[in-house]
Amino acid sequence: MNTNRLNSFTDGVVAIIITIMVLELPVPKAAGMAALKPELTLFAAYALAFIKVGIYWFQHHHLLQASKRVDGRVLLTNLFFLFWLSLVPFVVRWVGEAGVTRDTVVAFGVVMLLCASSVALLRSALLAANDADAPIAKLAARGRKGQVTIAAYIIAIGVALLWPLAAVAIYFAVAAMWLVPDKRFEQLVD
Numbered sequence: 001m002n003t004n005r006l007n008s009f010t011d012g013v014v015a016i017i018i019t020i021m022v023l024e025l026p027v028p029k030a031a032g033m034a035a036l037k038p039e040l041t042l043f044a045a046y047a048l049a050f051i052k053v054g055i056y057w058f059q060h061h062h063l064l065q066a067s068k069r070v071d072g073r074v075l076l077t078n079l080f081f082l083f084w085l086s087l088v089p090f091v092v093r094w095v096g097e098a099g100v101t102r103d104t105v106v107a108f109g110v111v112m113l114l115c116a117s118s119v120a121l122l123r124s125a126l127l128a129a130n131d132a133d134a135p136i137a138k139l140a141a142r143g144r145k146g147q148v149t150i151a152a153y154i155i156a157i158g159v160a161l162l163w164p165l166a167a168v169a170i171y172f173a174v175a176a177m178w179l180v181p182d183k184r185f186e187q188l189v190d
Contacts, residue, residue, distance in 0.1 A: 001071070003064040006078055010064075013082050014057045020089040021046055021053075024096070042096025045108075048171060049092045055178040056085060056115060060122075066136035067126045077125040081118035087111050105164040106157055112171065113153035120146055149174055 025046060028035030036043070060081075064070075070078075091111050095104045123140065130136050152174050160167035 001069060003067050003070055006070050006075065007061065007064045010060055010078060010082065011057070013086070014053060014060075017053055017086055017088060018050065021049060021092055024089060024093050039096070041099055042092070045092045045095040048168075048175065049088050051175045051179070052112060052115075052171075053085065053088055055175065056081075056119065059119060059178070063119075063123060063126055063136065066134065066139050067130050068134045069129055070126070071129040074122065074125045074129050077118065077122045081115065081122050084111060084114040084118050088115075100164050100168060102161055102164050105160040105167050109153055109157040109160055109167060109171065112174075113150065113157065116146065116149045116153060120150065145177060148177070 025042065026039060028039070088111060091104070091108045095108060098104050123136075123146070126136055127140055152170055156167040156170035156174075159170065
């Protein structure tokens, strides 16, 4: 089967995840900017999570653009990916309510690690479902961002046990790395 339905389904789930995250942001009871101060931690967690979900969305889009077909294994690994991605609003809310603590930062990192790992599994499933001449086969031979991401999350989870804010800095660094566009996708898919 082609990739259109899977892409559309994932787009819808990602839209719901982002909507849930924004609906979890409390509206201040008082007027004025000072009323936002107690929610700055939650807003920062939301901003990071929004960027991460957006990155996973366009990464997923690129993977499917570079693929010609999907099979049952791809569908299952995509659901596995969406399961972990759907937990992002939960950990964002926990950070917002409990603050930047060892446990909340570790939980955020674990969810991000599982999202990144599930994307790696999805990439493998797409490689297996496509012929050697599919653009994804050419893309798979290059680039190490995914491996660096997984390693960074593992390191950040360990760092969070002692220095939660240092782990948050690693999470932001990983997001910044992914914000640099990967021209290979546009060149191979166009």
